Amino acid sequence: MKVIINNGFFSIITFLLLQPCFAQSSKPAKQRPNIVYIMSDDHGYQAVSAYGYGLNRTPNIDRLAKEGILFTRASVTNSLCAPSRAVLLTGKHSFINGKIDNEARFDWSQDNFAKELQQHGYQTALIGKIHMDGLPQGFDHSAVLIDQGEYYNPNFIVNGTKQQLDGYVTDLTTDMAIDWIKDRDTSKPFCLLFHQKAPHREWLPALRHIAEYTKMKFPEPKSLFDDFTNRGTAAKTAEMNILKHMNWAGDNKVPPAMMDELGLKEGISWDKAAFNNNLGRMSAAEREAWDKVYDPIMEDFKKKYPSMNEQDLMRWRYQRYLQDYLGTVAAVDDGVGRMLDFLKENGLDENTIVVYTSDQGFYLGEHGWFDKRFMYEESLRTPLLVRYPAEIAAGQKSAALVQNLDFAPTLLDYAGVSIPKDMQGKSFRKLASGKKKWRDAIYYTYYEYPSIHAVKRHYGVRTDRYKLIHFYYDVDEWELYDLEKDPEEMNNVYNDPKYKTVRTTMHKKLNQLRKQYKDSDEKDQRFLPKKKQKI
Template identity: 75%
Template sequence: MRKLTILSTTLIFMLCYMGEAKAQRSSKRPNIVYIMSDDHAYQAISAYGHGLNQTPNIDRLAKEGLLFTRASVTNSLCAPSRAVLLTGKHSYINGKIDNEAKFYWSQDNFAKILQANGYQTALIGKIHMDGLPEGFDHSAVLIDQGEYYQPNFIINGKKQQLKGYVTDLTTDMVLDWIAERDTSKPFCVLYHQKAPHREWLPALRHIKQYSSNTYPEPATLFDTFEGRGTAAKTAEMSIASHMNWAGDNKVPPTMMDELGLQEHMQWDKAAYNNNLARMSGTERAAWDSVYQPIMDNFKAAYPKMSSKELLQWRYQRYMQDYLGTVAAVDDGVGRLLDFLKEQGIDDNTIVIYTSDQGFYLGEHCWFDKRFMYEESLRTPLLIRYPKEIAAGQRSDALVQNLDFAPTLLDYAGIKAPKDMQGSSFRRLAAGRDSHWRDVVYYTYYEYPSIHMVKRHYGIRTDRYKLIHFYYDVDEWELYDLEKDPNELRNVYDDPAYATVKKNMIQQLKKVRKKYKDSEQNDLHYLPKGG
């Protein structure tokens, strides 16, 4: 009887201990892996259903978690978007209004807050901002835009050139850092890929497959911009007129000279030569074995090609290389998800995939971003966290990159500072709250500059979009996204939309006041002498 009592007591103790341990594990603060690629259009993720390519590993995040269909940015440009991510504040508040403005690392950011509250933090990959990153126990960042082959990194303040392909190297360093972390503490790693940023150089393992594919043309590839204002007509991001022949389309500079093709940007030929010169002899031979026949065929066909055929050829070249670089990003996501599972931490790790903004994949005959039009404004956003987010969910909520900082702090159990302008979408993602904002605010400042996209600001609601272009023009555009999803018809002066116009202008005024923006800010950020 005594033995049974001792056994029962021991069993009860063990069960209590196991229950307590399980409770402790379930209450542990989650790890965070925030994946941000550069210029990755939502159209180039197969989970979004556009049929351009296959991204099975990124799609896993949608299958096992939540996909946002209308996520957007506050400023569609590389460095400003990253500044918004870190600070949770609009560009005119954090000061990083464009790629040239200085970012002050001394200001608060969510990584600093996580770090101060017991998180291990790391930033690995592209950040595109000068200065040693603050808020991170470990940093390994590319210099400026970075290079695809044999890239240079600044690793904890020291420059180092690494051998290999940048997308794979960035993934390697992320996995190594997670493996070597202090397992007694939660971690947050910003896993930032260079790809698919210009000038698109795919990994050698992907070039043969992707360079042989033919991709569907967007409905607006031959857009004439009828019915729209000055901004769309004067932007310099046309595949036909402004894309570089050598750096972008990979036409060798010597062949450009033979065919009489002119540089649009003065660094066109230099970009080609410098990028390919970074390859080893073996890599360059493998590259040339695929690309040289393509260029030989182009050289033979060029004299008889119509302007339409030439645009179509350039579009295919663009898509082949762009989507080829995406393939390696997808490979990296797969490696990460498998690694987290192998480590037994996948259930307690939040994995977010996004891009610093959207990108044009031939829509309106454009490449690049910057505009408030949909392809540029919208960014992919997928999140997996089994403890809170049910598998296979989709949301049309108007979340923004402004919301990342407060959301990540919320997951870590930390209250966001009052001066952060975004909102946590944690409850929204978990399906515990359907209430969310009904309008988002956007600003763009980098003009005059590369691509010549005029300065503008505006708002987007569930159905409508209002944009004001200013500085050297004073033009307004209004779009009905339900009837005109491709944004081909500006209805600002259409009498049928008079009431909508009035309501949107009122909303714009309220939003600018809410986010502490004003005409004074617009004037403050004009170029010197402007």
């Protein structure tokens, strides 16, 4: 349109045409959201009460479900602590970022989403467990546990300097997370990775919870005494059975002297050492309070042990396991509540994205197991709850197949930062706001074999209904599960003629994903140990 100028002024027509532009530009820019990403370690979704399994109560974590969205089928790409954290940071599969197992070194020089946020004006912090060597990069402040960390009076590396702190690790991590937000530069948005050690093995609850949780009795899973009929070699040879492979002292808290008295043998060489080291970190007052609760439990076990059969022992060990595991979860839930209350009290809750998740799932007696690693559901799936009132409607549930691969691109998307093209995940921002379209399958890999728990190397694909897994290295076996008819994965139907068409379709989908994510048999060979080891 021709612009008419009269005596140096815009014509009224032009003024009216441009007025909406002036009005729009005069509005303040939308404030970028803060991010609090809370990740626990080995927290199975079954142990979050919002998921409805009835094992325990987590009222504070549940607040995120009530006020945001709960993902019912969120999963990981590699169910192991350090690899999962590397995937979170990089938005790339393990075979791309290089952190395939707990032993491989992580290359901190590679790009991660915290570095991207830093470069775009965010202040960043990592507090708690990261389980990777080297000073974390991408963070203005870091206070991380050494390796797995300790429950009582733990050591932290604070911005490169080792410090021992007095107290319980879950509470200390929460304290430091809140204090960092208090002391931040309020002129900038922030991203805090708030990582709890709990409920990782060997499960030492806070003293305030031990009397309550050691009195609880928990329902047994249907598959507690699974004999692995209709499953392959991998499930039958894994070393994570509660009766056979759990440590008596370190895990179940049977004192080493009592083990000797009863003739109980160490399953792993560090069993008694774990008990002595973990409880040896306690102050005299802490140890006295601990012994007051646990000594009577162990004396009762000592009396009953001579007449207990294998089923009795399995049931006793299962209850001891759940009591301590869920006792550590209680303190994690306390910490989430403290963080949510702090954000609200300081006017930060409306513009802060709060994520709660775990680095993977965990077996709570299903198939008779503890630990993780497998592509089976309890290990593959992880809790995921997200609250962000500005965009996410309260009380939502989503069955979408999101993965930890998606965290980095999602958080960058919310922050208004361009997602690097080499990130392999997808932003689920629109999904959380109600969009329905999403991926129809996920890809999984696991490499840490030969190693502890003896879970064989495998990769696979999961769709809405089916799961196809290939175990390799010292075996060559395939498993196929119909998750609709067999949600507990008790029956491998790979060789069932009725599933021939499904099997063909799943192989095609698996090949498609391996190509999409740039994985291959050649890569698998590159990650093999140089020489086969006997376990």
